[in-house]
Amino acid sequence: MSDRKLTIGEKLSPGPGVRSLVITGARIVASAPSVATATETADARVADVVIVDGVVTDLTASEAPSDAQVIDADGLILLPGLVDLHTHLREPGREDAETICSGSRAAAVGGYTAILAMANTTPVTDTAEAAERILDLGRACGLVDVQPIGAVTHDLAGGQLAELGLMHRSRARVNVFSDDGRCVADARVMRRALEYIRSFGGVVSQHSQDPALAGPNACCHEGELSGRLGLPGWPAVAESVIIARDVQLARHTGSRVHVAHVSTAEGVDVIRWAKAQGIAVTAEVTPHHLALTTERLAGYDPVFKVNPPLRPIEDVQAVRAALADGTIDAVATDHAPHARHDKEHAFEDAAFGMLGLETALSVVASVMVEGGPCGWSDLARVMSSAPAGIAGLADHGRPIVPGEPANLVLVDPAAAITVDRSSSQSLSRNNPWHGEQFRAAVHTTILRGRVTAAEGAPAAC
Amino acid sequence: MSDSTASATATMPRHLLSIADLDADLIRTLLDTATQMQDVQRREVKKIPTLRGRTVINLFFEDSTRTRSSFEIAGKWMSADTINITGKGSSTSKGESLRDTVMTIDAMGVDALVMRHSASGAAHQVAGWVDAHVINAGDGTHEHPTQALLDAYTMEQRIGGLAGKHVVIVGDLTHSRVFRSNVLSLRMLGADVTVVAPVTLMPSGIRAWSETDGFALSNDLDPILTGDRGVDALMMLRVQKERMSGGYFPTAREYTVGYGLTRPRLQRLVADHPDVVICHPGPMNRGLEISADAADAAQSLILDQVAAGVAVRMSVLYHLLAGAEGGAA
Numbered sequence: 195m196s197d198r199k200l201t202i203g204e205k206l207s208p209g210p211g212v213r214s215l216v217i218t219g220a221r222i223v224a225s226a227p228s229v230a231t232a233t234e235t236a237d238a239r240v241a242d243v244v245i246v247d248g249v250v251t252d253l254t255a256s257e258a259p260s261d262a263q264v265i266d267a268d269g270l271i272l273l274p275g276l277v278d279l280h281t282h283l284r285e286p287g288r289e290d291a292e293t294i295c296s297g298s299r300a301a302a303v304g305g306y307t308a309i310l311a312m313a314n315t316t317p318v319t320d321t322a323e324a325a326e327r328i329l330d331l332g333r334a335c336g337l338v339d340v341q342p343i344g345a346v347t348h349d350l351a352g353g354q355l356a357e358l359g360l361m362h363r364s365r366a367r368v369n370v371f372s373d374d375g376r377c378v379a380d381a382r383v384m385r386r387a388l389e390y391i392r393s394f395g396g397v398v399s400q401h402s403q404d405p406a407l408a409g410p411n412a413c414c415h416e417g418e419l420s421g422r423l424g425l426p427g428w429p430a431v432a433e434s435v436i437i438a439r440d441v442q443l444a445r446h447t448g449s450r451v452h453v454a455h456v457s458t459a460e461g462v463d464v465i466r467w468a469k470a471q472g473i474a475v476t477a478e479v480t481p482h483h484l485a486l487t488t489e490r491l492a493g494y495d496p497v498f499k500v501n502p503p504l505r506p507i508e509d510v511q512a513v514r515a516a517l518a519d520g521t522i523d524a525v526a527t528d529h530a531p532h533a534r535h536d537k538e539h540a541f542e543d544a545a546f547g548m549l550g551l552e553t554a555l556s557v558v559a560s561v562m563v564e565g566g567p568c569g570w571s572d573l574a575r576v577m578s579s580a581p582a583g584i585a586g587l588a589d590h591g592r593p594i595v596p597g598e599p600a601n602l603v604l605v606d607p608a609a610a611i612t613v614d615r616s617s618s619q620s621l622s623r624n625n626p627w628h629g630e631q632f633r634a635a636v637h638t639t640i641l642r643g644r645v646t647a648a649e650g651a652p653a654a655c
Numbered sequence: 656m657s658d659s660t661a662s663a664t665a666t667m668p669r670h671l672l673s674i675a676d677l678d679a680d681l682i683r684t685l686l687d688t689a690t691q692m693q694d695v696q697r698r699e700v701k702k703i704p705t706l707r708g709r710t711v712i713n714l715f716f717e718d719s720t721r722t723r724s725s726f727e728i729a730g731k732w733m734s735a736d737t738i739n740i741t742g743k744g745s746s747t748s749k750g751e752s753l754r755d756t757v758m759t760i761d762a763m764g765v766d767a768l769v770m771r772h773s774a775s776g777a778a779h780q781v782a783g784w785v786d787a788h789v790i791n792a793g794d795g796t797h798e799h800p801t802q803a804l805l806d807a808y809t810m811e812q813r814i815g816g817l818a819g820k821h822v823v824i825v826g827d828l829t830h831s832r833v834f835r836s837n838v839l840s841l842r843m844l845g846a847d848v849t850v851v852a853p854v855t856l857m858p859s860g861i862r863a864w865s866e867t868d869g870f871a872l873s874n875d876l877d878p879i880l881t882g883d884r885g886v887d888a889l890m891m892l893r894v895q896k897e898r899m900s901g902g903y904f905p906t907a908r909e910y911t912v913g914y915g916l917t918r919p920r921l922q923r924l925v926a927d928h929p930d931v932v933i934c935h936p937g938p939m940n941r942g943l944e945i946s947a948d949a950a951d952a953a954q955s956l957i958l959d960q961v962a963a964g965v966a967v968r969m970s971v972l973y974h975l976l977a978g979a980e981g982g983a984a
Contacts, residue, residue: 391742417859417860418863421859421861422835422864423827424835425776426796494776494779538755538779539754540774540780540795541777542774542795554836
């Protein structure tokens with residue numbers, strides 16, 4: 195074991211010769227099996243971790259190879275690397291807003307080792323070739339495993355099915371399908387898609403928003419504030435009726451449905467009911483729906499324009515409770531970068547979406563762990579093992595034990611950071627957390643034994 | 656001019672984006688100045704030098720005849736250089752951003768931007784970007800503050816101070832910026848306000864809103880018009896026929912029967928309350944929300960509203976641009 199220690203701020207871009215890593219003194223957290231425990235004793239043990247050739251070994255620190263890099267992780271928490279079920283990378287088509295590389299850098303800095311890239315690019319990811327292209331660009335960057343999501347319907351048009359089977363059988367092994375940004379509104383199309391992907395165990399991630407109930411100009415939550423502000427809103431029921439329909443279709447077809455970015459108490463109620471019936475449904479919630487309320491819209495700042503919209507505090511409390519009790523399985527960012535000029539319109543005309551990859555862990559820790567019912571093992575579940583399971587990513591969200599791939603994240607629970615949008619790795623600046631302070635922050639991210647980000651700085655890609 | 660400005664206890668805001676930017680004292684100041692401006696309006700030579708050398712841009716992203724010409728006349732009578740810019744194409748991400756558009760105009764060194772936009776909040780956003788004073792001349796379905804000021808002015812001219820008076824607002828509340836500004840100003844001035852519409856034309860969450868802000872709701876017009884509380888002013892809002900396609904109400908006929916100021920309803924109202932006044936922000940749909948008889952009745956203030964619009968806008972321009980720097984006349 196060498197005495198080379200990583201110091202704070204050091205740029206880590208290990209060359210091919212560096213194949214082992216020693217993490218000393220971290221509190222090692224395993225994913226909690228199901229619901230919130232908040233028992234800190236049960237979910238942690240302090241030990242050294244020795245990684246060789248990208249795999250966690252049973253070696254002690256003194257047995258580590260002599261050229262190993264050492265990370266002094268005293269006071270830090272070691273979790274399985276985070277997995278994001280819902281990322282918009284904008285490439286191909288809007289490389290001015292984000293690229294697969296810039297999004298990968300943001301993901302690595304945010305503690306992610308795998309991200310699922312949504313299909314609503316230009317062109318849409320609706321063919322095997324398009325999916326393989328994204329896979330290859332992600333691998334070329336190499337900071338995070340970029341797993342493409344395939345469209346459910348051709349060109350996201352809601353009619354003809356996309357080439358679901360060809361995408362699944364491609365090198366990209368597409369398993370999750372979504373028209374996100376749009377709802378698969380036609381019940382017949384949704385039924386056929388679910389039936390078609392059942393044979394290979396695929397899942398549809400649905401953007402649950404009834405377009406007739408929501409209306410074409412809806413740009414926020416429909417409630418007292420939208421009434422006062424004169425903004426066209428969409429009601430909670432436009433989300434819950436689609437979830438209700440889809441869980442019935444999941445039962446009817448015997449296939450799997452995943453509810454993307456659930457935002458309402460009504461939606462949570464339907465998911466809870468469906469799970470009690472044994473229906474194969476999973477759900478995700480975003481950090482912003484866990485933390486921000488519709489009151490942010492009072493100043494008409496389009497940074498807070500997102501779809502589904504920020505909801506009232508009652509809904510925020512409902513999704514928090516549902517995440518803690520396992521009704522909602524996972525946290526997903528819905529990271530949605532936009533060029534500045536696409537946000538600098540009147541509120542109704544501005545683009546939907548906000549950044550999320552770099553801040554997700556800090557936000558979720560703040561809301562669910564520091565000020566909520568969850569322990570770090572629950573955070574590991576909802577941000578790593580559960581999303582990895584939903585997406586079928588075998589190498590991610592694994593226990594931190596010998597023989598497992600070293601996809602890991604070190605968290606400093608007492609970092610005390612202030613978010614500065616100008617220091618983002620994203621090419622975009624639509625960051626709703628600018629100026630907010632958080633206690634916990636990602637310290638180091640490790641993908642197959644390689645440090646991909648440390649102290650807010652990504653490795654070279 | 657100095658009398659009324661000296662009586663102001665609060666400072667005039669830099670921009671007029673919402674009635675919420677004002678308070679009762681500021682509204683009083685604006686309306687008192689409007690009275691003096693109306694004297695200018697009645698002169699043979701309608702010109703005062705107050706805003707000489709100032710540039711006022713009327714930036715209208717949405718069609719308007721009366722509001723735009725009202726602001727233009729107000730500026731011209733005060734010797735400002737007024738320029739109208741009209742344009743659609745405000746609403747897509749493909750075109751120039753709103754920020755780029757207004758920054759371009761602002762960079763020319765203008766003093767005031769009078770702005771109308773089809774999107775709620777547009778004037779708020781613009782005020783955060785430009786150096787000029789911004790006057791909201793209607794933003795989507797949010798607010799139209801100078802309309803509310805001229806409505807208050809016109810009603811007061813006929814029925815006196817609004818404190819304790821009962822003002823009934825009827826029509827498409829959901830899509831009305833006139834309603835949103837008026838309910839604020841009327842409450843500030845102490846009026847009792849009842850708003851009447853079918854449930855489908857009431858904004859979401861209005862129940863909680865009305866409880867917070869202290870106004871009454873009804874889905875039924877006649878009990879309000881014949882009620883013990885009486886009616887001092889009736890404000891009829893425009894209802895767009897296209898709303899039927901959105902399922903807001905079944906037919907124009909059904910709307911008129913339920914909520915229109917029809918001839919029989921007018922006759923009963925005037926018999927009960929001879930001093931009632933009738934307002935409409937225009938443009939009217941005669942035969943839908945207001946009958947021709949009501950529009951042209953002796954109780955109608957509709958043309959007085961238009962006349963007052965110029966005086967009130969002169970007052971707003973004066974207070975925002977000239978401030979306490981000098982007299983107007």
